[in-house]
Amino acid sequence: MTYKKRLALISSELTRNNNGRIFRSLQKLANQKGVALIVYEGRTLGAKQYAQAQRNFVYQFPQKGMIDFLVATSAAVPRAYPRDKFEALFLDKLDCPTVVYYNERPGCHSVQIDSASASAEMVKHLIEKHQYSRFAVLKGPETEPEAQKRAAATLNTLAAYGLAKNTLVEQADWSADGAIRFIKKVIVESRNIEAIIFPNDETAIAALDYINHFAQDKIGKYAVVGFDNALNARLINPQLTTAEHPHEAMAEYVVDTLLNNAAMPKFKLFPAPIKYRQSCGCNNQFQPAGTDNRLFTQEFNIYENVQAFDYQDYFVKLTTALVNRGIRGCFISLYQNEPFQLQEDTQLPQNAKLVYAFDAGKRVALEEGNIFPTRDLIPKTLFKLDDYACLVVNNLYFADRHFGFVVFDLSVGRVQDAQDICANIASTLNTVQIFNNFENAVDRNQHLLKRLTERNEQLSHYNQTLKELSNLDEMTGLLNRRGLHESFNNLQKESGSNEFTIFYADLDDLKQINDKLSHAKGDEAICLAAECLTSLFRKSDVIARVGGDEFIVCTAMNQTQAKQVANRLESRLFKINQQEKLDFKLGISIGFYTFKQHKLVNIEHAITEADKALYLEKRAKKSLPPTD
Ligand SMILES: Nc1nc2c(ncn2[C@@H]2O[C@H](COP(=O)(O)OP(=O)(O)OP(=O)(O)O)[C@@H](O)[C@H]2O)c(=O)[nH]1
Known part of the structure; x- marks a missing residue:
């Protein structure tokens, strides 16, 4: 099958929270319509954290002519990310129909969920079904409209039941850090709190995980609810009660909207049904603590050796790893420029060189050369981009050295495995390059030393001749x-x-x-x-x-x-x-x-x-x- 049109997804970490579900649902729906999905996996734009800023360089990759549609999630492009920067980075450059998830942006379509209704229903359930009356509420980031909607609906519903006064309310963000601070506070302050309402699943899961490992006497003491039905919601113990995003329906709408290229930006609201699991008190069979449910999606480990000091050795080991994990394709390219450090205005290097290709489950032998425009992702002369249903692009860097990128074909294979392997590629190639530089320097020094020794020998030979000459009488050849x-x-x-x-x-x-x-x-x-x-x-x-x-x-x-x-x-x-x-x-x-x-x-x-x-x-x- 060929995929003539391409949909770019600007996403933060694919294994976390909602991102994986947006990714898979979009892939499925896009592929059904003959559209390829290309994911540029970065982090949150505008984030100050070092690792996030480094990751976000991948958002420089989408280029006009390469993609036909764009989808950006609020996790990758939050509301607080300035309009002019967003337009410069994507809209002006790509000039293609664009949808944003959970946000509204001028010139873009928008899909959102009815989180106000879902939040209100969640509170009603906790009060009417379980008769909780003492609540703690953690609010999401103030800058995010989605967080504000959830918090406002939660607090309004509590107020309607006359419970607002007894409620402990804290302001945080979407992250685990804030959640852990909050659960510690709840435990210390006690206040006989019965139920905790988190702004999203990441914070709810972090709090439950904290209790399971660091406050085991509190296991089962608090009802906990989240929002999002993230990938880990069913893996945490107890399984999390949360609100579902109707991803399939949303993806269908998104793909249709993009394909039909509706002239006017549209706004669409989707209902968010509640998933009643164990953490709210329903199906109240807590698994015993310490069963060590693994978080995230890694259900088994493969301990292959993927460490090496040179390219050839590494690529052999990498091939085994890709085969073992069932990843369909992997293409590694290094920039033609020297490795660089990110500056505010760093642009994507013009050219790259494909150094490793693993296609349709097999390593492809490469001839020398294979230099191609970076924006093409893989060289047109060797591979046709239209053949790939689902590509994920990650930039390759180590500390502050950016040196290339990797493109995974994830039409078959797990995101978690690709992420593991990507981290391995970045650190190993960095080691190989530094090791090569070091060896070259040693070689160069040895070469210089050899030349120096030869020169010295020559020089002492000349010196000897000169000395002899200075001891001789020129006319007779006798001594002077x-x-x-x-x-x-x-x-x-x-x-x-x-x-x-x-x-x-x-x-x-x-x-x-x-x-x-x-x-x-x-x-x-x-x-x-x-x-x-x-x-x-x-x-x-x-x-x-x-x-x-x-x-x-x-x-x-x-x-x-x-x-x-x-x-x-x-x-x-x-x-x-x-x-x-x-x-x-x-x-x-x-x-x-x-x-x-x-x-x-x-x-x-x-x-x-x-x-x-x-x-x-x-x-x-x-x-x-x-x-x-
Ligand atoms: N052709 C030639 N003449 C030289 C050279 N070096 C010195 N002379 C000359 O050789 C002469 C040496 O002079 P003396 O040794 O004093 O005298 P002589 O003519 O050899 O006489 P006696 O030594 O007394 O037998 C001088 O006229 C110098 O100018 C040289 O390299 N080539």
């Missing part, structure tokens, strides 16, 4: 003076010798070569001298060019060996000059100084001594007498 000192220290440590010789060598007549031939030839002579010295000494000896044409060699040699080397130099030079066919005569003078290691004051002293010897050698070569 700085390199000489460092290498000589190593030589001393590594040679194992305690006798060393420092040679000081100097080219002969370089100036002449420069002047007569060229500076380039002078360079050639220097390089040739370097080669000559390198070939003359051992690899382990330290050879350095320390000035223009001056060289120092440090070796682990005694004086005899040093003399032999000095002699060998002469023959080496002779050979070079013969073989190389040079434009100049290569001549090297050399002086040396040998010392025992322990006698060495420092290398500079040894160099000076070698230099002196060189000087003498030079003078001798030039046949000049030495000067002092």
